[in-house]
Amino acid sequence: MRTLTSILAAALSFPAAWGGETWPELRGPTADGQSDATGLPLTWSKTENVAWKTAIHDRGWSSPVIWKDQVWLTTAAADGRKLFTVCVDRETGAIVHDILLFEVAKPENVATINSYASPTPAVESGRVYLHYGTYGTACLDSATGKVLWTRRDLNCDHHMGPGSSPILHAHLLIFQVDGADVQYVVALDKATGKTAWRTDRSVDYERVHPMQRKAFSTPTVIRVADRLQLVSPGSRGVMAYDPLSGEEIWKVRYGGWSMVPRPLHGHGLVFTVTDYDHPELWAIRPDGKGDVTESRVAWKLRQGVPSTPSLLLMGDLLYMVSDNGVASCVEARTGEVVWRERIGGNHASSPLHADGRISCFNQDGAAAVIRPGRQFARLAVNELDGTCMASPAIAGKALFVRTQSHLYRIEERKAREEQ
Numbered sequence: 001m002r003t004l005t006s007i008l009a010a011a012l013s014f015p016a017a018w019g020g021e022t023w024p025e026l027r028g029p030t031a032d033g034q035s036d037a038t039g040l041p042l043t044w045s046k047t048e049n050v051a052w053k054t055a056i057h058d059r060g061w062s063s064p065v066i067w068k069d070q071v072w073l074t075t076a077a078a079d080g081r082k083l084f085t086v087c088v089d090r091e092t093g094a095i096v097h098d099i100l101l102f103e104v105a106k107p108e109n110v111a112t113i114n115s116y117a118s119p120t121p122a123v124e125s126g127r128v129y130l131h132y133g134t135y136g137t138a139c140l141d142s143a144t145g146k147v148l149w150t151r152r153d154l155n156c157d158h159h160m161g162p163g164s165s166p167i168l169h170a171h172l173l174i175f176q177v178d179g180a181d182v183q184y185v186v187a188l189d190k191a192t193g194k195t196a197w198r199t200d201r202s203v204d205y206e207r208v209h210p211m212q213r214k215a216f217s218t219p220t221v222i223r224v225a226d227r228l229q230l231v232s233p234g235s236r237g238v239m240a241y242d243p244l245s246g247e248e249i250w251k252v253r254y255g256g257w258s259m260v261p262r263p264l265h266g267h268g269l270v271f272t273v274t275d276y277d278h279p280e281l282w283a284i285r286p287d288g289k290g291d292v293t294e295s296r297v298a299w300k301l302r303q304g305v306p307s308t309p310s311l312l313l314m315g316d317l318l319y320m321v322s323d324n325g326v327a328s329c330v331e332a333r334t335g336e337v338v339w340r341e342r343i344g345g346n347h348a349s350s351p352l353h354a355d356g357r358i359s360c361f362n363q364d365g366a367a368a369v370i371r372p373g374r375q376f377a378r379l380a381v382n383e384l385d386g387t388c389m390a391s392p393a394i395a396g397k398a399l400f401v402r403t404q405s406h407l408y409r410i411e412e413r414k415a416r417e418e419q
Helices: 002-013 413-417
Strands: 050-055 065-067 070-076 082-089 095-103 122-124 127-131 137-141 147-151 167-169 172-178 183-189 195-200 220-224 227-234 237-241 248-253 264-266 269-273 281-284 297-301 312-314 317-321 326-331 337-342 352-354 357-361 366-370 378-383 393-395 398-402 406-410
Touching: 065 122, 065 393, 070 127, 082 127, 095 137, 095 147, 122 167, 137 172, 167 220, 172 227, 183 227, 220 264, 227 269, 237 269, 264 312, 312 352
Parallel strands: none
Antiparallel strands: 050 406, 065 070, 070 082, 082 095, 122 127, 127 137, 137 147, 167 172, 172 183, 183 195, 220 227, 227 237, 237 248, 264 269, 269 281, 281 297, 312 317, 317 326, 326 337, 352 357, 357 366, 366 378, 393 398, 398 406
16 A cells, blocks of 8 residues: 555656646756756856846745746845745746735844745645744635645744745645754644644754754655655755655664755765765765664765755766865766866756756856867856845746746747747
8 A cells, every 4th residue: 555655646646748838846846956858058248148037026036836837936124024926927927926924023034045935835736835933834826826724833043044845745735944943844734834744853853952953854755666755855864754644764864964955866875965064075875774874875965065045966977066165076886077167157047957957047147158078178157247145947948047036037039939
């Protein structure tokens, strides 16, 4: 029965194709920052290959998500007292919905590099799910903007502001609540918002300073043999859970905290970053049970590992960009460095791969476009105005890029004229 349930859940949860008209969650349809889209522009600027540019009010670092003709994102007042969601028409850039979802009487302070609207929404046919960490979670009818349900009781002390994004799996909306005070993973019935399961982190935090109990990563669902696993990095350890029940399958302990990058899976390994201040990349074999710290860590890498941007896995190679702008290519099976090059700027946005190119947006809005492979090759450097912290999205032949003040649709003029 468990095997049958896992197979059915897998069919519901893993998309048959990468590209097309949807980018439903953080890092896209396959949760790894990749798309099979073609015909994307190689070069752009503040005016070149810009189909439209729409102002987004207030402040937020959530990435855009896309379903058919809608682009959704969140934003918030600078003081955190008002939390909004905005829906933009994908074709024209016009604002379709601008909805005040929550008001907050006493918001916590956030870090200067964070915002009150940093978690990325999740979207599917007919519904969009907005998450603001401790300040609330909401489900809306995506056509009308009507609020279908909300939760405001899943609280924690973020201290530096919210960061973990929700994901959809089968009938569940799943997210992490890793604060200075409480640490758990929770799954909500996406139809009703009711709690389906909640699992506390199996880490002894008694002797850990509250500041070092926080984490900001987003979980991901992988398949190992005939079973699905929800891989969920937290402070002091990464855990794998059964995504339908919340039962812990395995864990690996480490000394880090406050990590951000979303984990990846490939070549029989899970790749996860273990710390923010001193980031390390660990490759873990996810075939164990219980505490597998001593038996399932295949390799570790320290130099060039990002604290904030997530990684890309393409074939046998891992690609990553450190927060201070050093790009690296690494053998996925061994952790051996193939090349390492400085591409400039400070980075928070995760790299994106499509059409045979990797795009890396820095915080100043400049994007280095590089060719994947065993030799470093920079193809272009493109600039937009405004700070860029959010990871971009792809739909059709266009990039959707959020800066501090605007959402851009970047597309070649020829591709747009052919539509």
